Amino acid sequence: MEATVDFLEGKIKRMNDNTAVAVTTSDAVEFKMKSILKNMDEAAMATDDLKTRVTHMEGRHVSFSVQYRRNGNTESLKKETTLKFNHVYFNGGSGYDTTTGIFTVPVSGVYYFIFFIEGLQKKDDCVLADVHLYVDSWVVTVVYTGQHQNCKLMQASNAYINNLSKGQEVRLMTGTSCDEYTIVSYSTSFSGFLLD
Known part of the structure; x- marks a missing residue:
């Protein structure tokens, strides 16, 4: 046991x-x-x-680069006419519309725009180029080349940086100092991109 x-x-x-x-x-x-x-x-x-x-x-990869191209070397535009850039190098974010010439901000943020304009003076009494950058209905910057006796072809450029909200519209329009402007094809361009 x-x-x-x-x-x-x-x-x-x-x-x-x-x-x-x-x-x-x-x-x-x-x-x-x-x-x-x-x-x-x-x-x-x-x-x-x-x-x-x-x-x-x-959707934060927004940028565009467009060029003004017409059948001839130049095109005459009436005053207060939106420039419709018809050749698109790049349109990331699809903000630029070639039919209206308007860039519609797809994403809010800080944007940088730069534009180059070449104008041809056909009349001695008018400027070569007078183009305004609009945000919505406000002119925010301008390129302007005055009358020149010895030069009938001039280039001008400008840039603009600002915080924009989704849906705002950015465009380039001819000014009001002349009834008509002659814009030169291929050397007139418009670009913009989202910085932040």
């Missing part, structure tokens, strides 16, 4: 040892699970942050 008691005590001790090992293992697994869950939460937060940043960047 003593052998049976010793045998049973040995089994109980082994069971207690196995239980202690199981509890220790269970504690270790629980600790690892908590660590894994914490890492998963951190990864989910990082993923959410990345999604927010990507969403913010989507």
Whole structure:
């Protein structure tokens, strides 16, 4: 009988040892699970942050570069006429419309615009070029070349930087100092891009 008691005590001790090992293992697994869950939460937060940043960047690659090209070397335009640049080098964000000559801001932000105008003086009593950059209905900058006795062909350029809101419209229009302007093809261009 003593052998049976010793045998049973040995089994109980082994069971207690196995239980202690199981509890220790269970504690270790629980600790690892908590660590894994914490890492998963951190990864989910990082993923959410990345999604927010990507969403913010989507559609933010806005730029255009267009050129004035007509069948002849020049085209006469009446005063207060929107220049419709018909040759598109690039139109990222699809903001520039060749049929209207208007760039519609697709994404709010800080934009940079630059334009080059070449004008031909056909009448001695008029300027070579008078072109205004409009944002909506406001003139924000101008290029203007006056009358020149010895030069019938002149170039002028200007640039503009400002914070614009989605939906605002930007265009180039001839001025009002003459009834008609002659714009030279190929050397007249308009570009703009989103800085931030």
